[in-house]
Amino acid sequence: MLVALGAMQSACSTPDPTLRLDTNWIVQPAPAPAEPVRVESGDSVLRQTLHPEGAARLLGDVQHGTGEDDLLPDGSLLYLVNSPVAVVYCGLNLAEISTLNRIFLDSSNNQRCLVDADKDGSFESAFNARSPIEGLPIVNSRLPENRRAVEPPVAYEVVSPEAVGDNYWVEIEYQGRPLLYNRRNFGIQYGNAESDQRLSSWQYVSGEEFPASLSMMGATFTVLSEDESGLLIRIDRTMPRRAFSVIQTVTYGY
Numbered sequence: 001m002l003v004a005l006g007a008m009q010s011a012c013s014t015p016d017p018t019l020r021l022d023t024n025w026i027v028q029p030a031p032a033p034a035e036p037v038r039v040e041s042g043d044s045v046l047r048q049t050l051h052p053e054g055a056a057r058l059l060g061d062v063q064h065g066t067g068e069d070d071l072l073p074d075g076s077l078l079y080l081v082n083s084p085v086a087v088v089y090c091g092l093n094l095a096e097i098s099t100l101n102r103i104f105l106d107s108s109n110n111q112r113c114l115v116d117a118d119k120d121g122s123f124e125s126a127f128n129a130r131s132p133i134e135g136l137p138i139v140n141s142r143l144p145e146n147r148r149a150v151e152p153p154v155a156y157e158v159v160s161p162e163a164v165g166d167n168y169w170v171e172i173e174y175q176g177r178p179l180l181y182n183r184r185n186f187g188i189q190y191g192n193a194e195s196d197q198r199l200s201s202w203q204y205v206s207g208e209e210f211p212a213s214l215s216m217m218g219a220t221f222t223v224l225s226e227d228e229s230g231l232l233i234r235i236d237r238t239m240p241r242r243a244f245s246v247i248q249t250v251t252y253g254y
Helices: 002-013 099-104
Strands: 025-027 037-039 044-052 055-058 077-081 087-091 109-116 122-131 148-159 168-176 183-191 196-206 212-216 219-227 230-237
Touching: 025 168, 037 044, 044 183, 044 219, 044 230, 109 148, 168 230, 183 212, 196 212
Parallel strands: none
Antiparallel strands: 025 044, 037 230, 044 168, 055 077, 055 148, 077 087, 087 109, 109 122, 122 148, 168 183, 183 196, 212 219, 219 230
């Protein structure tokens, strides 16, 4: 009986994989600079544009909530969120969120999302998805089963991801030298003109001898020399076209 109950509880608590949502942005290829670049700590070594995996444009207004800030107006650009069971797009302009939600839910990035469940070219329902990730609109969560109805349904048209422009980017950043080691640290940063974030992982080259090369995100660069004004770096290969996404994980120590 205990085994059967345990199996039933396990089955009930297993997330439905068909409701999983995830988001990919695509790194846009760019030519390597003709000349080496000089960087100080905090400077960008290489920055490239991110486009969403897919994009759409609303063909009518959608009142996503009760306030003026909850309106997704006709012509709004949307980015694709991957779902195995429906067509899901979310707005690039973020919804307002209360101070309490910011504090207690660690959620300042409130995505307004629209669902075309029958894939007929019109959105018939909507939901909000909160995300702690700043700088890049991303939804990595579950598709809510209880969603707000959009009545009447609002049509949309699929457009080129290039319509989003060059507002979002990913870059390799020079993060300086640590106090205890003779290293030169480099990390990945992403964002837009108003907000950016760093990934928690980083890589380094030894400060003992230059030139020294490093590969990150498919790009390769060589630190040629160092002086009082920083590092002189040659970009050997830029980041190729590839998917980019961010997932936040939480670990606990006891």
